[in-house]
Amino acid sequence: MPEQEPLLDIQQLDARYGAIQALRGVSLRVERGEIVTLIGANGAGKSTLLMSIFGDPRPSAGHIRYLGRDITGLPTHAIAKLGIAQAPEGRRIFPAMRVEENLLMGATPLGMQHIDTDLIKVFELFPRLKERRDQRAGTLSGGEQQMLAIGRALMSRPQLLLLDEPSLGLAPLVTQRIFAILGEIRATGTTIFLVEQNARQALKLAQRGYVLVNGAIRLSGSGEELLANPEVRQAYLGIRA
Amino acid sequence: MSLTPTPLTSAAGPTAVLRQAVLEAAASFVLALLLLGPIVGLVLDGYQIKNELQRPLLIAALVALGRFLFTLALHTPSGRFWLERFSAHRGKTAILVQSDSDRQHHGWLLLLFIAGLALPFLANKYALTVLIQAMIYVLLGLGLNIVVGLAGLLDLGYVAFYAVGAYGLALGAQYLDIGFWTALPLAALLAALFGALLGFPVLRMHGDYLAIVTLGFGEIIRLVLNNWLSLTGGPNGIAAPAPQLFGLEFSRSAREGGLPFHEYFQLAYNPLHRFIFIYLVLFLVVCLMALVVNRLRNMPVGRAWEALREDEIACRALGINHVLVKLSAFMMGAMVGGIAGVFFATYQGFINPASFNFFESALILAIVVLGGLGSTSGVILAALVLTILPEVLRAFADYRVFAFGVLMVLMMIWRPRGLIQPRRRAFDVEGL
Incomplete structure (x- = not known):
């Protein structure tokens, strides 16, 4: 029954950096067309989880299934070819290259055949990037760089888009705009797995969420449920219960 | 102040x-x-x-x-x-984008090409040797530019591949009886192989660590050549054959049944013929390489090299196979170095390990940095400046290193990105 198969299915995932265990038996699912968010404090293992979906660090135990296929332990570039793309933490655009070249780099897993149509799509989503297409990416503002990182990831026509803290270092207004665009991206049929520290905004946007504490999933539920949960309210939203 | x-x-x-x-x-x-x-x-x-x-x-x-x-x-x-x-401030924020209107330089390039072809016929022997040396350094600069300028991998032992190419010709001639034309592709392949050999262990290294390992690699090659007496002749060096034109030799009298060039064409013997021939072949190879490197820059491989220089983690996140990208940069650079080595050997007629010391690597690196990391035309200009200028200023030879220092300081003040800033080509996207 392929219809019921989740897009991404992680089971009992362990990951470690040397002696330090970063993830302990993490299990989560991402269904097609959802925005799923993972929230947690600094060092909870959010980025590690995202990176190990991409094969680096390699999980020490557990399984990651994408479209029913076990992708645990595949090399990073092979995973990217399967239709998973990510906008890494801290944006990591190529500063000396032009905006357009940055976008072209995102198309690497696909090859060059859809470049024209995909560039137009990304420029429709982010008109700001179109204005700056010939500019050096390093000269963009933080928000524009984040748009570029997301646009770059979209160039590979991903089914699943992994975002690592797109709100990092951005002004609240800019964050709101980026989150609004994430809603638009979801509407085009791309599933989004969003790792965030900005719990309030992320949970408002997402259909479902997970809370990661010390490398293990503590809570899960729909966005509203988590927003109403007293533990979440106290720990991540700064509201005393 | x-x-x-x-x-x-x-x-x-x-x-x-x-x-x-x-x-x-x-x-x-x-x-x-x-x-x-x-x-x-x-x-x-x-x-x-x-x-x-x-x-x-x-x-x-x-x-x-x-x-x-x-x-x-x-x-x-x-x-x-x-x-x-x-002014160094110029172009710091904006970048130079090459658009269609910028591509009108083709006429000038053609003129330069013809001038380059005509040059050896006007030059005397001394000028010719200087020109050949300059062209060899242009080639070396173009090769190292791939590794350092585009892929951002600081290679301090580039001279190793130069040596592999040169010894490829000399040893190949001595032991396998191959000539210049056979050695040219073979030495290029051999150097590329050595590039891969160096590339594998340094895949995980960056910056300073990479520089030290490549420096060591360069010294290892030189020391092996210096000490493997039975194979390479050690410090005594080894002879390298001169090139031939379809079997015609450029010597006064041919050895064992060969035919000298001047007799075939019924010209008076002129030792310059050999140098003119080397120069012309070298010049064509340099032009070809400049063209190839320029095209590579605008192809996915070239862009991947530059992306790797910018951010390796981002590259991997985008599904770029960084192993392949790094190895291809090392191999491509090494190959060009090997070709330069073959020309060096055939032009000198004799090589020994002393020609391949660290100062050569440093000079080639200086050419790349001076020219502007990643800029093809800049590297060519810098190679010409750094090889021809010392010859022109022979009278001031004692001050050469001093002048070099002054040049570097001035560059840092005025042109920190090199003589010619790399241009980035604009794309024509349909519907935009």
């Missing part, structure tokens, strides 16, 4: 300019006096130190005058123009 004067607003009157010029001249005078006073002013005569203060005073006055005139000159319209052109 900075060398470039504080820019005055265009509204500033001549008095303001004059005042600035006087102030800057005075400052240079004091600075020159402080610097030169002890060096030039105190002369050791026998066991006594004589006080010759008038000398530093004179020099300092000259420096001050020069500074005064320099400042004034910079405020004339043409001076402003040059200041503008050399």
Whole structure:
């Protein structure tokens, strides 16, 4: 029954950096067309989880299934070819290259055949990037760089888009705009797995969420449920219960 | 005190300019006096130190005058123009994008190409050898530019591949009886193989660590060549064959049944023929390489090299196979170095390991940095400057290293990104 198969299915995932265990038996699912968010404090293992979906660090135990296929332990570039793309933490655009070249780099897993149509799509989503297409990416503002990182990831026509803290270092207004665009991206049929520290905004946007504490999933539920949960309210939203 | 004067607003009157010029001249005078006073002013005569203060005073006055005139000159319209052109601030935010209208240089390039082909027929032997050396360094610069300029992998042992190419020809001729034309592709392949050999262990290294390992690699190759007496002849060196033109030799009399070039064409024997021939082949190879590198830059491979230089983690996140990208950069660079080595060997006719020391690597690196990391035309220009200028200025040979230092300092002030900033080509996207 392929219809019921989740897009991404992680089971009992362990990951470690040397002696330090970063993830302990993490299990989560991402269904097609959802925005799923993972929230947690600094060092909870959010980025590690995202990176190990991409094969680096390699999980020490557990399984990651994408479209029913076990992708645990595949090399990073092979995973990217399967239709998973990510906008890494801290944006990591190529500063000396032009905006357009940055976008072209995102198309690497696909090859060059859809470049024209995909560039137009990304420029429709982010008109700001179109204005700056010939500019050096390093000269963009933080928000524009984040748009570029997301646009770059979209160039590979991903089914699943992994975002690592797109709100990092951005002004609240800019964050709101980026989150609004994430809603638009979801509407085009791309599933989004969003790792965030900005719990309030992320949970408002997402259909479902997970809370990661010390490398293990503590809570899960729909966005509203988590927003109403007293533990979440106290720990991540700064509201005393 | 900075060398470039504080820019005055265009509204500033001549008095303001004059005042600035006087102030800057005075400052240079004091600075020159402080610097030169002890060096030039105190002369050791026998066991006594004589006080010759008038000398530093004179020099300092000259420096001050020069500074005064320099400042004034910079405020004339043409001076402003040059200041503008050399200003490091220019193009810091915007980047140079090559659009269609910029591509009208083809006519000039063709002219340069023809001039390059015609040049050896006008040159004497000395000029010809200088030209060949310059072309070899252009080739080396183009090769290292791939590794350092595009892929951002600091390689301090590039000379190793140069040596592999040169010894590929010499040893191949001695043991396998292959000629120049067979050795050219084979040595290129061999050097590329060595590039991969170096590339594998350094895949995980960056920056300083990579530099040290590549430096070691370069020394290993040289030391092996130096000490493997039975194979390479060690420091005594080894002879390398001259090239042939479809079996015609460029010697006065052919060995064992060959036919000399001049007899076949019924020309008088001229030892220059050999150098002209080497130059022409080399020139064509250099042009081909410049073309190839330029095209690669705008292909996915070339862009991946540059992306790798910018951010390796981002590259991996985008599904770029960084192993392949790094290895291809090392191999491509090494291959070009190997080809340069073959030409070096055939031009010298004799090679020994002393030609492949670290200073060669440093010089090639200087060419790449001076030219502008990643800029093809810049690297070509820098290679020509750094090989031809020392020859032209032979009379001042003692000051060569000094001039080199001054050049580097000036570059850092005015053109920190190199002589010619790399251009990035615009794309034509349908519907945009």
